[in-house]
Amino acid sequence: MNFTSDNSFGAAPEIIEAMARANDGTVDSYGADPLAARVEGRLREIFETDLRVFLVTTGTAANALSLASVSPPWGTVFCHTEAHIAEDECGAPEFFGGGLTLRHVPGAEAKIDPDALARFVAECGAGGVHQTQPAALSLTNLTEKGALYRPAEIAALAEIAHGAGCAVHLDGTRFANAVVAGGESPADLSWRSGIDILCLGATKNGALAAEAVIFFDPERQAEAISSFAFRRKRGGHLLSKGRLLSAQMDAWLAEDFWLNRAAHANAMGQRLAAGLRAIDGIDILNAAAANMLFVRLPLAVHRRLRAGGAAYYLHPPSQTEDGDGAGVRVRLVCSPSTAPESVDAFLDLCGATMPVRA
Amino acid sequence: MNFTSDNSFGAAPEIIEAMARANDGTVDSYGADPLAARVEGRLREIFETDLRVFLVTTGTAANALSLASVSPPWGTVFCHTEAHIAEDECGAPEFFGGGLTLRHVPGAEAKIDPDALARFVAECGAGGVHQTQPAALSLTNLTEKGALYRPAEIAALAEIAHGAGCAVHLDGTRFANAVVAGGESPADLSWRSGIDILCLGATKNGALAAEAVIFFDPERQAEAISSFAFRRKRGGHLLSKGRLLSAQMDAWLAEDFWLNRAAHANAMGQRLAAGLRAIDGIDILNAAAANMLFVRLPLAVHRRLRAGGAAYYLHPPSQTEDGDGAGVRVRLVCSPSTAPESVDAFLDLCGATMPVRA
Amino acid sequence: MNFTSDNSFGAAPEIIEAMARANDGTVDSYGADPLAARVEGRLREIFETDLRVFLVTTGTAANALSLASVSPPWGTVFCHTEAHIAEDECGAPEFFGGGLTLRHVPGAEAKIDPDALARFVAECGAGGVHQTQPAALSLTNLTEKGALYRPAEIAALAEIAHGAGCAVHLDGTRFANAVVAGGESPADLSWRSGIDILCLGATKNGALAAEAVIFFDPERQAEAISSFAFRRKRGGHLLSKGRLLSAQMDAWLAEDFWLNRAAHANAMGQRLAAGLRAIDGIDILNAAAANMLFVRLPLAVHRRLRAGGAAYYLHPPSQTEDGDGAGVRVRLVCSPSTAPESVDAFLDLCGATMPVRA
Amino acid sequence: MNFTSDNSFGAAPEIIEAMARANDGTVDSYGADPLAARVEGRLREIFETDLRVFLVTTGTAANALSLASVSPPWGTVFCHTEAHIAEDECGAPEFFGGGLTLRHVPGAEAKIDPDALARFVAECGAGGVHQTQPAALSLTNLTEKGALYRPAEIAALAEIAHGAGCAVHLDGTRFANAVVAGGESPADLSWRSGIDILCLGATKNGALAAEAVIFFDPERQAEAISSFAFRRKRGGHLLSKGRLLSAQMDAWLAEDFWLNRAAHANAMGQRLAAGLRAIDGIDILNAAAANMLFVRLPLAVHRRLRAGGAAYYLHPPSQTEDGDGAGVRVRLVCSPSTAPESVDAFLDLCGATMPVRA
Secondary structure (H helix, E strand, C coil), X not given: CECCCHHHCCCCHHHXXXXXXXXXXXXXXXXXXXXXXXXXXXXXXXXXXXEEEEEECCHHHHHHHHHHHHXXXXXXXXXXXXXXXXXXXXXXXXXXXXXXEEEEECCHHHCCCHHHHHHHHHHCCCCHHXXXXXXXXXXXXXXXXXXXXXXXXXXXXXXXXXXXXXXEEEEECCHHHHHHHHCCCCCCCCHHHCCCEEEEECHHHCCCCCEEEEEECCCCCHHHHHHHHHHHHHCCCCCCCCHHHHHHHHHHHHHHHHHHHHHHHHHHHHHHHHHHHCECCCEECCCCXXXXXXXXXXXXXXXXXXXXXXXXXXXXXXXXXXXXXXXXXXXEECCCCCCHHHHHHHHHHHHCCCCECC | CECCCHHHCCCCXXXXXXXXHCCXXXXXXXXXXXXXXXXXXXXXXXXXXXXXXXXXXXXXXXXXHHHHHHCCCCEEEEEECXXXXXXXXXXXXXXXXXXXXXXXXXXXXXXXXXXXXXXXXXXXXXXHHHCXXXXXXXXXXXXXXXXXXXXXXXXXXXXXXXXXXXXXXXXXXXXXXXXXXXXXXXXXXXXXXXXXXXXXXXXXXXXXXXXXXXXXXXXXXXXXXXXXXXXXXXXXXXXXXXXXXXXXXXXXXHHHHHHHHHHHHHHHHHHHHHHHHCECCCEECCCCCCCEEEEEECHHHHHHHHHCCCECEECCCCCCCCCCCXXXXXXXXXXXXXXXXXXXXXXXXXXXXXXXXX | CECCCHXXXXXXXXXXXXXXXXXXXXXXXXXXXXXXHHHHHHHHHHHCCCEEEEEECCHHHHHHHHHHHHCCCCEEEEEECCCHHHHCXXXXXXXXXXXXXXEEECCHHHCCCHHHHHHHHHHCXXXXXXXXXXXXXXXXXXXXXXXXXXXXXXXXXXXXXXHCCCEEEEEECXXXXXXXXXXXXXXXXXXXXXXXXXXXXXXXXXXXXXXXXXXXXXXXXXXXXXXXXXXXXXXXXXXXXXXXXXXHHHHHHHHHHHXXXXXXXXXXXXXXHHHHHCECCCEECCCXXXXXXXXXXXXXXXXXXXXCCCECEECCCCCCCCCCCCCEEEEEECCCCCCHHHHHHHHHHHHCCCCEXX | XXXXXXXXXXXXXXHHHHHHXXXXXXXXXCCCCHHHXXXXXXXXXXXXXXXXXXXXXXXXXHHHHHHHHHCCCCEEEEEECCXXXXXXCCCHHHHHCCCCEEEEECCHHHCCCHHHHHHHHHHXXXXXXXXXXXXXXXXXXXXXXXXXXXXHHHHHHHHHHHXXXXXXXXXXXXXXXXXXXXXXXXXXXXXXXXXXXXXXXXXXXXXXXXXXXXXXXCCCCHXXXXXXXXXXXXXXXXXXXXXXXXXXXXXXXXXXXXHHHHHHHHHHHHHHHHHHHCECCCEXXXXXXXXXXXXXXXXXXXXXXXXXXXXXXXXXXXXXXXXXXXXXXXXXXXXXXXXXHHHHHHHHHHHCCCCECC
C-alpha cells in the first residue's frame, strides 16, 4: 500500500534486463552508442516527425538544461505557480539559465489560465532593458495536480507564447499518463499542439533514471540544440557510459511498454478514485484524470490507514499528522507497480467503519 | 512642469560644486580617499551606530550586490510584487546572486502584508534541498507606490524574517523622503526596526550617481561585508577615482542637505495632493504620504496637461494616451528641484474648466 | 584489443547483478535508501575515519560540485595544466562555481610542481579585491599522464595549499589504481596526506555511472557539506531512485572488489609496458606506473595495429593518423576488462616485423 | 612627484566644467540624453565608420560586459597572461560571462605572441562538447607593460582569431596613448586592423569615470549589441542620470582634447625615459613606447626617491621596499597631469649621487 510517489519503486524488471543485455562489449562512449541512435529513430516514429534527442538522468536536469537553452539570462519563463520547476527543483532553472526569472501564472488544478498568461505575457518586458523579457512558456502534463491538458488547451497557450517569441516547453514527467488518459497521439499532444521541447520522463514510469529531452523541428531549433549539447556536458550530465541511459529508454519505448505501464497506473488511479467516491466523508479534491488523487480524509480514516501500513504524503506538506479539524489532505499516486490488491486493501481500510453509499 | 521622475533632473548645484572641489590633487584610489572615510564617519553619526559603507553609482548595483552578499544561490529573497528589484532591474538580483529566487509577496500600496509574508516564509524551503531556502527580506521605503512604512511595521516584518534566518534589506532609494514624511530618526527607521542593510539613495535626491550601501552591526555581518567587497570589484562597480562618489555623498549628507531636499520634495507633493483633492473628477489613488502621487485624470484634463507641456508617466505603462474610458492613470513625482510655481501651473491646468469643490 | 578508455566498456557483471538485486521493493527516494547508508559506513571503514558521502553519476559533476562547495565565485582553484577539470569538462568548475577561476600550474607527468605551486599561491590574491583569491588545490591521482602521487608528495602540496587557506581536492577517477600501484592505504593516500575532499570514481573501474564525493572531517567541513547538498539538487544530480547509485557503489566497495579490479588493470598495464619495452623503435613516454601508457609508435606499427583492429586514441588528439614523421603518439589504457590475450595480441602486432631486443 | 597611476589624479578641469554645464535642465534619463547622441556621432567621425556606443563608469565593466556579449558561457577568451582582465579584475569576465574561461597566452612586453596564439587557438575546443570553445581574442593597447601594438601586428592576431570564429576585443584603457605613440589614426588602430569591439577609456586620461564601449560594424554585431544593452542594465551599469557619462565623454572627445592629453603624458614619459637612460646603474626594463616605464633602481636611489616624496609602485608587487640585492623594480606612470617639473625633480633625485654618463 505505497501511494507516496513513483520514486519509491525500483525500475520495471524489463528495464533492468535491458540494461544487463546492453552491458556487454565495447561501444562508443558519451552518447554515441548504437542504442542511442535507435532511441532517436524510435522517437521519430512515435512522434511522427523529425526531432533531436538528448538523454539525461533526472527531470530536473532535463527541464533546467532545456529552458536554459532557449532563454537568455534576462529571459522570463512563464510557468504555473505549482510547477515542479517553481516548487521542487531548488532553483535549477535559475542556476542553469544564468539567473533567468520564473514568472508564476495561476490557474486551477495547476493548469495555466490562458487569460492570466495573456496578461502576464503582455506586461512582460514592456519596459525594455529595465525588465526581463519573454523567453519561454513551461507547461506540465499531467500537471502537478494530476490534471490533463488536452491538445486544444495546449494550442491556445502555445499561441499566446509563440506570439511573444517564446519557446514552449513541456515538463513531461508524466507525459505517458497524459497520452493514455486523453487518448490522443503523442504527436497531437506535443508538437502538433505547439510544443517545441518535450522532456519525456521515463523515471517515474518504469525506468531507474532516464529522461529524454526532445527538440522538435530541429532545423529551426539548431541554436538551442547546440547550446544544449554544451550545457549538458558542462552541467556534468553527459554520461561516459551512455548505454546506461539508452538501454533504459530503448526498452521503455519498445512495443508500447511505456504506454502500457501508464495505462496500468491510470487504471489503478481510477479504481482508487471510484472506490473513494463511494465512501461517505472522503472528498476527492482534484479531477483525478489519471493516476494522481488529492483527497481529504477524515482523521479517523487517516489514522486507520497509517496503522494499517499505508504510505502516502500529506499535501500540502505544511500539515501535521493531526490535520486541521477538517481531516487531513493527502496525495495518492498510483504507480505502474501498484497492484489492484493494494488499492483494494487501501479502500477496505478507508471504508471499514464508514457507511458505504447505497 | 516635469513630474516624470527625479532622474530627469541633474544634480543639485551644491553636489556639482563639491565634486569640483574634491577634484584637486592626488589621493588614494579605489575608495581609499579621505572623503570616503569622512562619509563613513558622518553616517555613523547620522545613524547613531557602528556601520560599514560601500559607495556605488546605481540603485540596481546597490540592491543586487547587497542581496547577493547575504543570500546563497539557492536562497529566496522575499519582496513585494511591485518592488523595484522585481520589476525594474532586469533580473539583477538573480544575476549577482548566482540564480537566487525572488518570491513576490502581495500587499496594498506596495507594502508587504505581514500575514502573507508569514505564510510565504513558513512554506519556503520546508522541502529541504528540493527547495530554495529563506535568505532575505527586501523592503522598500518609500514604497514603489509612494507609501510609508513606519518603524513598528518594519519591526513586525523584520521579526518574521529574522525568525527564519533571513537578513533584512531596505531599498532606500527614497529613504530621505521616508525619514522626513514619518518624522522618525534614520536610526529608528532602519537598524532599530530590524534593518540589517540599507541602500541609501542619493541619486534621486540631488546627487548625480551615488548610493551608499550600509551594513549595520558590522561585526556580526563581517562575512557579508567581505563578500560585498569582492562582488563590487568583480561587478565592475569599484571606481578607480572613488572621489567621484565620496564627494557627492559627503556634500549630500552635510548639514542635513539630504533631509532638506527631501522635505522640499515632500512639501511639493503635499501641495500637489492638496490641490488635486480640491478638483472634482480627479482621484488620488494612493496615500500620497510624501512626494509620489498616483492619480486618475479625466481624459480631457490629461490632454490639456499634455498640451500645456506637463511631463509625467502613465502608470501602469500598459495604458495608451487615450486611456480606458475612465480616464488615464498617471504617476506624478515631485523632485527636490520641483518649484512651487510648477505645481501651481499644473494645478491650474487641471482645474481650468473643472468646477472646484466648495 | 580496445585500449581507448575504460569508458568503452560496460559495467562489471557483479555491478549489474547488484543493481538488479537492489531493484526490488519500495525504499526511500533521493538518497535516503538503506544501501546509501551502508555505503557511507563502508567508506568509513575503508578510510578509517569519519566522513560524509554524496553519490553522483559523473566525475565532472563530482569535481565541479565539490569545488564549488569550497570556493567563492572569486576563488582561484589551482590545478595542473593538463587536469581533467582544466581540459575535459567544458568549464564545469567555472559554471558550478559561479565564475571561479582555474589557475594552471605546470609540472612533469601532469603532477603539480611544488615550487611552481608555492610561487603561484604566493602571488595569488595579493592585490586584494582586485584579484581572485586562493580557494582550493585540485590534484589528480593517477594523474592524466598515468603518474602516481605518493603520500609525501601530496602532503607537501597540501601544506602549501592549507597555508593559504585552500581546501585540497582530489580527482580520484583512478584512485583505486593509485592505491594499488603505490601500495599505500586509502587513508594514507587521502586525508592523512592532507586531502579534504576525494572524488572517488567507480565508473572507470567497473561501475556504469557512480562517483562518491567524500568529505573528510565532516564537522570542520559542515558548511561545504551543506552547500554541496543544495548544489547537487540544484544541479539536477540528486537522483530520485538513489538506489541506482548506492547499489553500484555498495557492490563495488564490497570485499575489495574495487581494488582487485584496479589491480588487474594495473597488471595488464605493466604487462603491456614490459612487452613494449622489449620492442625496438617503440618509446614509452611516461612512467607507466599503473594502467595508462603514453607511447610513440612507428607509423608502420601504428598502421598494422589499426589494420589488426586495435582501438586506441592518438594523444595529443591534434595529430593525424599519418603522424609527424617521427611516428604517432598514442595513449593506451588498460581497463579491468582487458584480457591478457588482448595485451598479447597487441604486442604481437607491434613486434611482428620489428626486431626484438636480445 | 606622483608616478603611481593615472587613477590618483582627479579629472581635468575641462571635464568637471563640462559636467557642471551639462547639469542644468531636465533631459531623458538612462542614456537617452542629447549629449549621448552627440558622443556617438563624434565617435563615428573620429573612427570614420558606423558604430554603436555604450557608456559605462569603469574599465572592468566595459571589458567584462563586452566579452560576455560575444562569448557563450562555454567560450574561451584568449588574452595575455598579464592582461588586466586576467590579473586585475577579480574574475569579472568569468562572472559576467556565466563562467567563461580565460586562456592565458604568453608574449614579450605583454604583447601576445602570434605563434603561441595560433597554437592555442588550434588546440582550443577540438574535443567538441568536452571543451570550451574559441570565442574571443582580447588585446590591450598600450599593453600592461607599456608596449605598443602597431596595426599590422593587430591584423595578424585578428586574422588568427577571426579564422576561428572569435570576436576581437581591445582593452583601450590607454588607447589614446597608443594612437599618439604610433601616429596611426584611430580607425587604423582599431576596426581597420580587425578590432570588433573597442573599450575606449577616458578615466585614466582626464575623465573621472567614463569608458566607451564601441561596437564596430553594428549591423553584423546586432546580436552582441542587444545582449550588451540587457547585460549593462542587469549589471547595474545603466546610470539613470546618463549625462554624468555623456558630458565627460563629449568634452573629452572635443577638439582632440583626448589626444592632446595623451600626447602630454607620452611626452612626459619620454622625458623621464631619456633622463633615466643617462644615469648609470638605472635600467629601463621595457620599451617605454609611451607613458609607462618599468625600471630597475638601485636600492640607494629608491630610498632617496622615497625620502624625497616620490610616489610609485613596486612592480611586481610581491617585492619588498628593500628589494632583492639587485635593487628594486618599479613602475613609473606619467599622467596627463604630470608636470615637467615633477619629472625633472624625480630625475634630480635619481642622479644626485650617481655619476652621470658623459
